[in-house]
Amino acid sequence: MGNALRQYRLSRQVAASSEQPPESGPDTIVGTSPAIVEVLKTIGRVADSGACVLITGESGTGKEVIARALHRHSGRSGPFLAINCSAIVETLLESELFGHEKGAFTGADARKAGKFEITSDGTLFLDEIGELQPTLQAKLLRVLQEGSYTRVGGSQELHSNARIIAATHRDLQAMVREGSFREDLYYRLNVIRMHLPPLRERPQDLAALVEHLLGRIEKRLHRTAVRLSETAWRLIREYPWPGNVRELENILTRAAVLAPGDTLTPDLLGLSTPSAAASDDPSQPELELITLETLEARHVGAILEHTHWHKGKTCEILGISRPALDRKIAKYGIA
Ligand SMILES: Nc1ncnc2c1ncn2[C@@H]1O[C@H](COP(=O)(O)OP(=O)(O)OP(=O)(O)O)[C@@H](O)[C@H]1O
Ligand SMILES: [Mg+2]
Numbered sequence: 428m429g430n431a432l433r434q435y436r437l438s439r440q441v442a443a444s445s446e447q448p449p450e451s452g453p454d455t456i457v458g459t460s461p462a463i464v465e466v467l468k469t470i471g472r473v474a475d476s477g478a479c480v481l482i483t484g485e486s487g488t489g490k491e492v493i494a495r496a497l498h499r500h501s502g503r504s505g506p507f508l509a510i511n512c513s514a515i516v517e518t519l520l521e522s523e524l525f526g527h528e529k530g531a532f533t534g535a536d537a538r539k540a541g542k543f544e545i546t547s548d549g550t551l552f553l554d555e556i557g558e559l560q561p562t563l564q565a566k567l568l569r570v571l572q573e574g575s576y577t578r579v580g581g582s583q584e585l586h587s588n589a590r591i592i593a594a595t596h597r598d599l600q601a602m603v604r605e606g607s608f609r610e611d612l613y614y615r616l617n618v619i620r621m622h623l624p625p626l627r628e629r630p631q632d633l634a635a636l637v638e639h640l641l642g643r644i645e646k647r648l649h650r651t652a653v654r655l656s657e658t659a660w661r662l663i664r665e666y667p668w669p670g671n672v673r674e675l676e677n678i679l680t681r682a683a684v685l686a687p688g689d690t691l692t693p694d695l696l697g698l699s700t701p702s703a704a705a706s707d708d709p710s711q712p713e714l715e716l717i718t719l720e721t722l723e724a725r726h727v728g729a730i731l732e733h734t735h736w737h738k739g740k741t742c743e744i745l746g747i748s749r750p751a752l753d754r755k756i757a758k759y760g761i762a
Contacts, residue, residue: 452495452499453492453495454492454495454496454498454499455492455496455639456470456489456492456493456496457632457635457636457638457639458629458631458632458635458636459631459632459635460624460629460631460632462622462623462624462628462629463629463632465621466493466621466623469619469621470493470496470497470500471500473497473619474496474497474500474501474502475500475501475502476619477501477588477590478618478619479571479590479591479592479593479615479616479617479618479619480494480497480591480592480593480618480619480620480621481556481592481593481594481595481599481616481617481618481619481620481621482494482592482593482594482595482621482622482623483594483595483596483599483620483621483622483623484594484596484622484623484624484625485596485623485625485671486596486670486671486673486735487626487670487671487672487673487674488623488624488625488626488671488672489623489671489672490554490594490623491509491552491554491594493621493623494507494509494550494552494592494594495507495552497550497590497592498549498550498552498590498592501550501590503548503549503550503590504548504549505545505546505547505548505549505550505589506545506546506549506550507546507549507550507552508542508545508546508549508550508551508552509552509554510523510524510542510551510552510553510554511554511555511736512553512554512555512556512557512558512559512563513554513555513558513736513737513738514555514736514762516753516756516757517560517562517563517753518532520559520563521562521563521566521579522535522539522541522578522579523541523542524541524542524543524563524566524567525541525543525566525576525577525578525579526538526539526540526541526543526544526578526579526581526585527539527541527578527579527580527581528578528579528580528581530580531578531579531580531581532579532580535579535580538578539578541578542589543570543576543585543587543589544585544587546587546589546590547586547587547588547589548588549589549590550589550590550591550592551589551590551591551592552592552593552594553567553591553592553593553594554593554594555594555595555596555736556593556594556595556599556616557595557596557597557599557602557608558736558737558738559608561609564608564609564612565609567612568609568611568612568615570587570589571591571612571615571616572615574586574587574588575587591616593616596735597737599613599616599617600613625668625671626668626671626672626675627667627668630664633663633664633675636672636675637655637660637663637675637679640672640675640676640679641653641654641655641679641683643676644676644679644680644683645683647680648683648684650683650689651689652689653683653686653689653691654689654690654691655690655691656690656691656692656693658692658693659682659691659692659693659695659696662693662696662698663675663696663698666698678696678697678698679691681695681697682695682696682697723755723759724755724759724761726745727741727745727752727755727756727759727761728759728761730744730745731756731761738752738753
């Protein structure tokens with residue numbers, strides 16, 4: 428038996444023998460496509476190694492599920508914490524990651540432990556790593572190289588053994604070439620690489636995913652026997668799923684909530700082709716009596732959503748600078 432196959436079986440055994448019900452955990456990975464099989468094999472091989480893992484893939488493809496599975500099979504005693512590097516302003520992110528001393532900045536009225544401290548025996552999942560700003564890239568590199576860091580406003584050297592898993596939907600190698608991501612940090616993070624192809628490129632995973640997600644939805648909604656009609660299933664197979672598994676989950680959940688019975692019919696899925704959507708409602712939108720600020724907050728939020736929190740693209744579309752965007756996000760509390 429080849430080593431790869433043995434590892435794959437091992438990872439399946441690990442999944443089957445864990446205390447958690449295998450069908451419903453936040454780290455349950457389903458699918459039989461070559462990409463998913465490869466991911467399972469890699470988890471079996473590297474989970475307990477402590478090596479950095481870089482997970483790439485479009486939004487909603489399952490990057491966090493993989494990170495959680497790696498942590499669960501790592502045998503590490505500490506917690507799993509996730510932090511989205513693009514969701515908060517840089518200064519706040521620095522203190523979230525490394526902690527701060529009392530008085531480090533206005534409002535820092537007590538010392539606070541950072542994520543590196545809290546996950547010292549656990550796993551730190553750095554989501555959207557491609558959005559990390561240069562100063563934090565340098566600080567992260569230092570923890571990865573030397574295991575040491577200091578709290579914001581502090582001078583004491585602290586040590587962290589946190590296992591780092593990073594994820595991004597961006598092409599980090601291209602960012603290295605452009606000079607917006609440090610090459611040395613890229614190599615430190617890219618020790619083990621896992622890639623999740625978009626859902627439209629692995630249609631063989633659809634059936635298992637639908638079954639898995641419907642099971643979760645049943646539990647959440649206290650329902651039984653929620654199922655798809657034949658035409659709904661055909662529609663699901665034809666749809667390209669730009670938002671990947673997350674979109675599939677959202678659409679199934681909404682359909683289950685709206686369904687009068689247990690069968691999900693195509694109309695409940697609300698999946699339309701672009702041409703059908705365009706001819707949907709030709710009537711004028713109603714005028715909303717709202718302030719410019721509200722309008723701005725909504726528009727900034729909508730564009731961030733559209734770009735999947737890609738701040739560079741968002742700035743380009745909005746025609747504003749990066750600091751201006753960060754100020755608006757903080758001002759309006761967009762999350
Ligand atoms: N292979 C899979 N097996 C089971 N569930 C999955 C799988 N892939 C994704 N999911 C589910 O789909 C949802 C989205 O997955 P996840 O949050 O891991 O994606 P992501 O790549 O981190 O997305 P985003 O870029 O939007 O943060 C989750 O509810 C997750 O449980
Ligand atoms: Mg994610």
